[in-house]
Amino acid sequence: MSVIVPVHKVQGYIRQCLDSILDSDISNLEVIAVDDHSPDGCGEILDEFAQRDPRVRVRHLDENVGLGHARNIGLDMATGDYVWFFDSDDHATEGAVRAICERLAETRPDVLVFDYARSYWSGKVKRSVINDLFREPPAPDVFTLQERPSVLEMMMTAWNKAIRREFLLDLGLRFSGGYYEDVNVTYPILMAAERLSLLDRVCYIYRQRRHGAITKTTGAKHFDAFAQYDRIFAFMDGMGEKADPFRHLMFDRTIWHLLVIIEREDRVHESDKARFFAEMSETYRRHEPPGHVPPDPEDKPFLADKHRMIKANDHRGFERVRAVEAKAQAARRRHRRVGRLSRRGVRMSKELAKDRYYRMQARLPVEEDLAVFAAYWYRGYACNPAAIYEKVRELAPDVRPVWVVKPGARSSMPDGVEYVVAGSPDYYRTLARAKYFVNNVNFPDFYVKRPEQVHLMTQHGTPLKKMGLDQMEYPVGAGDMDFEALITRSDRWDFLISSNPLSTEAWERGFPCGYEMLEIGYPRNDRLVTAGGDAAERARLRAELGLADDVTAILYAPTHRDYQRRYSPMFDIGRVMERLGEGHVLLLRAHYYYKIKNLAADLGWPRDRVVDVSGHRSVEDLMIASDALLTDYSSVMFDYANLDDRPIVIYANDWETYRLTRGVNFDLTATPPGAVATTEDELVDAFASRAAWGDAAAKDRADFRARFCPWDDGHAAERAVRRMFLGEKVPNPPR
Structure with missing residues (x-):
């Protein structure tokens, strides 16, 4: 069987598509991927698959020809007895390829029709509403359309059928251009077939995307349907009385x-x-x-x-x-609503007063020079928003940037940075009146975006783990997340920053909204790129942390575990530091989810050897001051890789548990940014033997940096400011 997959602007979905087809040891299978001049990273992804699986053949087109013509190109390349035309944002169910091949071998039909299910962004999966046509009445293994005309009522798409290739070529049928390009093939093949067969099994998952479906785009292209149906009736005229x-x-x-x-x-x-x-x-x-x-x-x-x-x-x-x-x-609908209780509770008078004040302010004009900055649910001045803030003050001095912070974060704000406290009248007035919004997480649900307001979502890390709608398949990690509310908040975004091609793929899947993707690198990494080799800056930061020149400072930044209730170190920190000796100091940076006070002292670790820096204002300062990074699955590894080739050690003792409970976008243990340890002994050896500084680890870092840091050149914040605040069409860094 030849599976023909035209590909265009689906980099967030194409891996799942191809994995689902190739998830089998079937040798008599070929996948023909036609890169229809896709402007994103699809071409590189297809080449990846072709390099590691000889069953995959890739054709890169010099211009975009559209779905129908791309299918024709794939058909001309195919060598299989049967062809299956597969849309690149959909996927096959587990075992479907084998089940289809077995049914083809059993029945040898001209056309095999199998069932499908629709997959919605909300997580709902629903089998075709007419799936009873596969069973009522029971169908023989092989039949003609005249014997079972109800087959014409099934979904007339190309992707729920396996077609005998020579039969299709002999009919001279080709997919046309424009919309509804498959109906003028799928109806005629059923009429002309002498041998039809059914497979009562959901083999195909038809993704219902929130945005991007061509036939859900309003326009004159829908008039193409008339020509397509004229072709069908012309084919029937050619059949004569048989039709x-x-x-x-x-x-x-x-x-x-x-x-x-x-x-x-x-x-x-x-x-x-x-x-x-x-x-x-x-x-x-x-x-x-x-x-x-x-x-x-x-x-x-x-x-x-x-x-x-x-x-x-x-x-x-x-x-x-x-x-x-x-x-x-x-x-x-009104009848169904009768008797339903309102789900909204009665607000307390204080909250009602805030709501009224906010809505009153929202009726006043937007202040064109006012910009709101926030990070980590108002925890303070940090991350990508902080880097963009500093560049705004340099490049857009007419803009007045104001931060939103929690009451407890006021003392951590740098001198000269204007802020409002969350919950205060100034807070509600600022959210209602500001023109620009920059955040690395979403703003609260009560906020209503006005048409004149512009949002930039920066995110706060490269997504090794599943994010957004991808989390629906991992309930341990998702917890009680309201995905509908998440997407409603994400619909506010006008711009979304991507730090690398992996992030672009993950964001497109996890947040299928109408934003413009800014593939510009991470603003917070600009400083790491430019200051990583600054010896004076590094010496100053080490002195502030009390680090002697001759000690190896290891920054330990583990991530949050969704399957744990509270922070619990993955190894005995005190014992490891004793084994490493006095020449090593551990800078412990616990995840911000955990409220920890002087963990080192509480657990009896040597204070001069384990320094708790969880409350330090800047993780970038800590990275520059350190000599090496120790982490597990935290996105800090992607940032640290931008420093001047400093060692990174991954402690992955619970990788399988983390992968299964949280979900991941790639196998970190197969493509690590340096040395990988899974036991305490291996962890000690990575530092004591200096393996983390060795040639093998250095090669892994170089490969990792090339893959995940291609756009971090020290100018990401500038690109973000020029695009959002100055309205310039700044070119992205080269792919």
């Missing part, structure tokens, strides 16, 4: 589909609907078969009236029928 048993059902399917297009609000422009309706009427007149029986008014009154109006070319009458139908549907 007569299918004409009535094919005609009803055509009108059904055209009704779907005109009645969906996201398809045909309102200004084009009269013209589209006139084309429908002409299609009805031209292709209605003799003796056609319209829908029964008793059974489907609205559909019967619509057919009557289409046949009479009465657009106004059609709209009247739709209006009556809409009223009937609204009445049914």
